[in-house]
Amino acid sequence: MPTATNTAPRTTPLRPAAALSGDGLVLRYGKETVVDGVSLALAPGRVTALVGPNGSGKSTLLRSMARLHGMAEGTLALGGADGQQRPAALLSARQFAREVTLFSQSRPAPQGLTVREVVAFGRHPHRRRFAGLDVKDRAAINHAMEATGVADMAARPVGELSGGEVQRVWLAACVAQETGVVLLDEPTNHLDLRYQVETLDLVRDLADGHGTAVGIVLHDLDHAALIADELLLMDAGRIHAAGLPADVLTAENITKVYSIRVEVTLDERTQRLRIDPIGRHSAANPRKAHP
Numbered sequence: 001m002p003t004a005t006n007t008a009p010r011t012t013p014l015r016p017a018a019a020l021s022g023d024g025l026v027l028r029y030g031k032e033t034v035v036d037g038v039s040l041a042l043a044p045g046r047v048t049a050l051v052g053p054n055g056s057g058k059s060t061l062l063r064s065m066a067r068l069h070g071m072a073e074g075t076l077a078l079g080g081a082d083g084q085q086r087p088a089a090l091l092s093a094r095q096f097a098r099e100v101t102l103f104s105q106s107r108p109a110p111q112g113l114t115v116r117e118v119v120a121f122g123r124h125p126h127r128r129r130f131a132g133l134d135v136k137d138r139a140a141i142n143h144a145m146e147a148t149g150v151a152d153m154a155a156r157p158v159g160e161l162s163g164g165e166v167q168r169v170w171l172a173a174c175v176a177q178e179t180g181v182v183l184l185d186e187p188t189n190h191l192d193l194r195y196q197v198e199t200l201d202l203v204r205d206l207a208d209g210h211g212t213a214v215g216i217v218l219h220d221l222d223h224a225a226l227i228a229d230e231l232l233l234m235d236a237g238r239i240h241a242a243g244l245p246a247d248v249l250t251a252e253n254i255t256k257v258y259s260i261r262v263e264v265t266l267d268e269r270t271q272r273l274r275i276d277p278i279g280r281h282s283a284a285n286p287r288k289a290h291p
């Protein structure tokens with residue numbers, strides 16, 4: 001059953017209580033509404049992927065879930081271990097940062113800081129004022145650097161790193177924050193093949209190994225199909241379809257939303273969905289096959 005709708009969220013008894021949920025979210029820039037009445041629930045141990053065309057509202061939705069974009073309408077709630085929901089607005093910035101982290105594309109490469117120092121930013125919400133790093137902080141930082149493949153560059157200045165390396169450093173800072181909810185905006189962008197795969201593996205590890213609720217924006221539909229437990233296909237600020245990847249990523253849905261023909265196939269051996277866009281030069285294009 002879909003967990004994201006354009007109206008009220010639906011729940012099933014089998015589903016764990018949401019770690020973070022948004023209900024009836026209306027998001028604007030000035031007078032322009034860019035997300036229009038979307039509800040979604042991120043559950044512990046599950047990966048929810050947001051896909052959709054450029055400008056469909058994915059990043060704005062993710063930012064609002066991280067309290068970085070004010071809501072014109074709607075509510076945001078955090079779930080506790082007791083199953084109770086608390087309005088996110090009641091938490092201080094520091095309390096909220098112990099529960100939710102956001103990885104976004106717009107993070108700079110801070111000059112004059114080492115990789116380890118940047119990853120240590122992730123521990124800020126857990127530290128007492130003016131206190132140094134304790135044993136738990138150091139363990140979290142080391143683990144995050146290992147998990148994101150930046151441990152070997154721990155002492156290097158971030159200003160000297162490539163774009164993809166800086167991205168992995170910020171991803172490590174998010175992992176070091178040890179939150180129950182992790183929001184990721186296009187984390188595989190700019191990464192080479194190996195680190196794209198390792199980042200997707202890390203996301204699954206967070207969900208499967210730590211029970212983290214993950215919300216992730218992805219452009220690559222093959223990746224989304226591979227990693228997501230649930231998928232939200234956005235179109236012009238609304239949810240066009242939500243549910244299991246195989247139910248959402250149909251040729252009909254993709255063609256409607258992206259305005260391009262596609263072939264969707266299921267690999268019998270691996271049970272993986274494959275989405276092949278049919279471009280003008282594609283062999284699957286009938287006009288190409290029969291000029």
Ligand SMILES: Nc1ncnc2c1ncn2[C@@H]1O[C@H](COP(=O)(O)OP(=O)(O)OP(=O)(O)O)[C@@H](O)[C@H]1O
Pocket residue numbers: 029034052053054055056057058059060061
């Ligand atoms: N700072 C801003 N000021 C005004 N409008 C904005 C701003 N940021 C985004 N928008 C508009 O809001 C809409 C949604 O943008 P958003 O970045 O959320 O979409 P997206 O689905 O994440 O797109 P993309 O796939 O290109 O990253 C777009 O029409 C965009 O032009």
